[in-house]
Amino acid sequence: MDFVVEQRSLILEGFWTTLRLTALSGVLSLVIGTVLAVMRVGPIPPLRWVGAVYVTLLRSTPLTLIFVFSTFGLPRLDIRLSFFAFAVVALTAYTSAFVCEAVRSGINSVAPGEIEASRAVGLAFGQTLREVVLPQAFRAVIPPLNNVFIALTKNTSIAVAFSVAEATSILRRLQNQDASATFPLLLTTAAGYLVITLALSFAFSRLERRVAVTR
């Protein structure tokens, strides 16, 4: 345990990187996922197909393979970024497919009467979506999005094999230095992840209560 206390700044730094990975990929995949969801419910066939193909392919591929693609594959295309940025690319590409499906199910959960009414008062597709559907869809989408972001937080640990110094890599590095501290290190890291996911769930349930409407 002494070793863990001794190395606490390094461990905290690891979790800080985990948090940055999660936050950055989370925001990006929220934006891209929503755009994809709008493409998938929209009236333009080619965009609908692109959305469907993207989601199908990305959801059927292991995230570790997407990491290989971005971290080892992109440099072969002369795209050179930091390891952190490669990890963000991989996590965003994967997570946005799941965000898309969550948002799409939210859009489908909006009562048909709402949509018919907004069309009846003459709103166009974009207006219907912007003013009527998406605000309500986001309300319905908060619990599934919570699950997606918790999965994202856990998935950042895959970056351990791709040279990003996040919490799990720090665990690996410190365990290499002092094998006798294996269990304290494992348990500390586990506790760290639990704190993040619990805080995330708490924030989401607060958000859900705030935007909840009595229907």
Added chain:
Amino acid sequence: MSVALYDAPGPRARRRVLIGSVFGALLVAALVALVIQRLEETGQFRSAFWEPFTRSGVQRILLRGLGATLRASAVALVLAIALGLVLAAGRLSERWVVRQASGAVVEFFRALPLVLLIFFAFLGLPELGIEIGAFGALVIGLTLYNGSVLAEIFRAGINAVPRGQREAAYSLGLRKGAVTRLILVPQAVRIMLPTIISQLVVLLKDSALGFIVAYPELLRSGRRIYTNIGNVIPTAIVIAAIYIVINLALSALATFLESRQRGVRRRRAVADVPVEIGVGRLP
């Protein structure tokens, strides 16, 4: 799509959709062209990168990797189902302590990253003098995580059997064990099957984490190929195609079972209505 977000298009809207389609298609084509150009410029299509996949040696590495992936997934699936059954039985127990304890176990394993669970086995168990190797660590990690998820699926499945079934069985004088075995489980299995198969897709994908602990599964075998030949992108594309084909087949099976399930339920719901009225349970 059940909800029409836009009207049946009139002549003007049809023209706009057409223009949008053309622009959309052009945009997509431009993006694809850009990607292909980039691949071409950096020589990803050169035959030295693709020809190896026609060689039997390389094919054998991939096949052996696929075999290892399937083996780890199959072992983990069987163990996870066993663990899931135990935990689900615990969560449905009549004893408060058992219920709480199983609930805590399920929540704990679901809340941790799978990589960390694998490291618990990979780094932690040797410290206790138990050598399990990469295969064992991967299987243990997959089992703990998927077992917990399956426990929740099983519990939801049992709870999804209409309450009247259980009540009728009890009123016929069956004991709890018999009610579970003869009435609840057979019906629950049918309800759960699509979800279980979807979970199998998750398990199969997660088995690629064997990459991290150097278990020679499909992705790790791919690494052996691309570190030798330097064809990262072609290898990744080939491996992705293998995963996608398997997972889409499994997903299609799940969808088929689900649609068949829905048909059964609809017929049953129709048959149920007169009974409900006869019992006078309608409000």
